[in-house]
Amino acid sequence: MSGKREAGSGKGYRKYVLRFPLYAFLFTFIVGCGYRPTSHYVKPVLEESVSTRVVISMKDPDNTVLLKDALNEAVVNRFRTKLTDEKHAKTRLAIALRDTRFIPIRYDTNGYIIAYRAIIVLEIDRTTAGKTKRYIARGSYQFTIEPNAIISDYVRFEAIKFGSQKALDSFVAQVASEGERSAS
Numbered sequence: 001m002s003g004k005r006e007a008g009s010g011k012g013y014r015k016y017v018l019r020f021p022l023y024a025f026l027f028t029f030i031v032g033c034g035y036r037p038t039s040h041y042v043k044p045v046l047e048e049s050v051s052t053r054v055v056i057s058m059k060d061p062d063n064t065v066l067l068k069d070a071l072n073e074a075v076v077n078r079f080r081t082k083l084t085d086e087k088h089a090k091t092r093l094a095i096a097l098r099d100t101r102f103i104p105i106r107y108d109t110n111g112y113i114i115a116y117r118a119i120i121v122l123e124i125d126r127t128t129a130g131k132t133k134r135y136i137a138r139g140s141y142q143f144t145i146e147p148n149a150i151i152s153d154y155v156r157f158e159a160i161k162f163g164s165q166k167a168l169d170s171f172v173a174q175v176a177s178e179g180e181r182s183a184s
Helices: 002-032 038-046 061-078 153-183
Strands: 049-055 091-107 113-128 131-144
Touching: 049 061, 061 091, 061 153, 091 131, 091 153, 113 153, 131 153
Parallel strands: 049 091
Antiparallel strands: 091 113, 113 131
């Protein structure tokens, strides 16, 4: 009986010995490459608590509401900071939808537009310790429509939503690169 136990335990031991180099390589690669999440570089720039405010666009008031949700989501999930009210925040972000354009990018054989690119321009003011810095963030989103059709409100809303999310990703990258420069 003891012979069976030794053989069985030997197989289990070999299984771990064979996996060890793989785990050691992965650990060394992740630690050695110097990877740090974006939030690591954003923390020194945005501080610990952030408040957000959206400036309502008179040109497009319906779509500015979705910017507030997208900005709050970016602050919590990408920046890894906490949202608070304006009175207690160390950093204040004010976002404004400055421009929305729809540019035709593809036509069918009859000359009808079948694809558009929505270009969204956001203006974001970051105020920290009494200093304000302005960022311009651009995002785009491509979508198709039926030939000889107009852009419906739903499609327009979705294009602005996804374009705004990409613009906010651009803002995240700008803030992260600013944090990386200050860390160096």
